[in-house]
Amino acid sequence: MKSYQAPANLLTDKVILVTGAGDGIGKEAALTFARHGATVILLGKTTDKLTAVYDEICASQWPEPAIVPLDLKGASQKHYQDLAATILAEFGRLDGLLHNAGILGGLAPFEHIKADIWQDVLQVNLTGPMLMTQALMPVLRKAAHSSIVFTSSGVGRQGRAYWGSYAVSKFATEGLMQTLADEYAGSSIRVNCINPGATRTSMRARAYPAENAQKLKTPADLMWLYLYLMGDDSININGQSLDAQPK
Numbered sequence: 001m002k003s004y005q006a007p008a009n010l011l012t013d014k015v016i017l018v019t020g021a022g023d024g025i026g027k028e029a030a031l032t033f034a035r036h037g038a039t040v041i042l043l044g045k046t047t048d049k050l051t052a053v054y055d056e057i058c059a060s061q062w063p064e065p066a067i068v069p070l071d072l073k074g075a076s077q078k079h080y081q082d083l084a085a086t087i088l089a090e091f092g093r094l095d096g097l098l099h100n101a102g103i104l105g106g107l108a109p110f111e112h113i114k115a116d117i118w119q120d121v122l123q124v125n126l127t128g129p130m131l132m133t134q135a136l137m138p139v140l141r142k143a144a145h146s147s148i149v150f151t152s153s154g155v156g157r158q159g160r161a162y163w164g165s166y167a168v169s170k171f172a173t174e175g176l177m178q179t180l181a182d183e184y185a186g187s188s189i190r191v192n193c194i195n196p197g198a199t200r201t202s203m204r205a206r207a208y209p210a211e212n213a214q215k216l217k218t219p220a221d222l223m224w225l226y227l228y229l230m231g232d233d234s235i236n237i238n239g240q241s242l243d244a245q246p247k
């Protein structure tokens with residue numbers, strides 16, 4: 001599939017949690033989901049950025065979002081259980097979960113990878129999303145159909161020199177997605193990955209400081225796939241890793 005035209009009301013009455021909703025691709029996804037009718041739960045590290053997204057959604061008169069400031073680096077199982085309890089109490093269910101937050105951790109030759117950076121990258125990109133998903137499963141099960149979307153990368157499919165911790169975290173993300181998709185196959189919960197491809201964000205600028213960012217796709221260019229996987233047109237899609245910039 002190369003694109004998808006989402007109806008304006010695609011996500012009406014859906015409750016969707018977006019991690020890393022304050023910046024980059026996550027911010028665009030949060031705004032796009034709200035524009036298509038969803039109540040978006042904005043989760044991220046920097047409260048000011050989340051508040052700015054909240055204000056933009058409210059100013060546009062889309063459904064009022066909720067804000068959850070949470071640093072995936074320090075969050076424990078208890079934080080995720082509390083998050084699940086709050087969503088259940090406030091909304092009664094969760095229709096969509098977009099795991100978008102991520103860190104690069106810096107590129108380094110293998111012998112220079114610092115143990116603490118390795119740990120941080122795996123914590124934020126893999127362990128945090130795993131624990132969050134585990135805690136949210138009962139709330140996702142309350143929806144008639146729910147969609148979990150993980151964020152992968154080209155280096156999560158083919159390793160690349162100097163991308164050590166980040167690449168490993170994304171390979172593991174693909175593995176977690178496949179495992180969950182198989183385990184929940186036939187249930188109301190579907191699980192897939194998006195590989196955004198090179199996109200004009202601050203993470204990309206950190207990885208490729210010398211490139212001309214104006215030549216890159218913007219987060220808005222990718223949203224057709226995010227909408228497709230969150231809306232009911234993808235109910236039968238499970239266990240796939242899809243490219244937001246297909247060749």
Ligand code: NDP
Binds near residue numbers: 025046099199200204
């Ligand atoms: P950005 O760096 O622009 O945004 C990352 C988001 O994640 C920010 O909102 C950030 O919050 C949040 N975040 C980072 N660390 C934490 C944390 N510890 N706890 C909570 N939230 C956190 O990145 P992109 O938008 O480019 O990337 C989004 C996703 O897409 C990532 O998973 C990335 O790996 C993936 N990706 C991106 C590509 C690209 O070319 N841009 C290509 C392939 C994959 P804050 O701003 O508050 O720190």
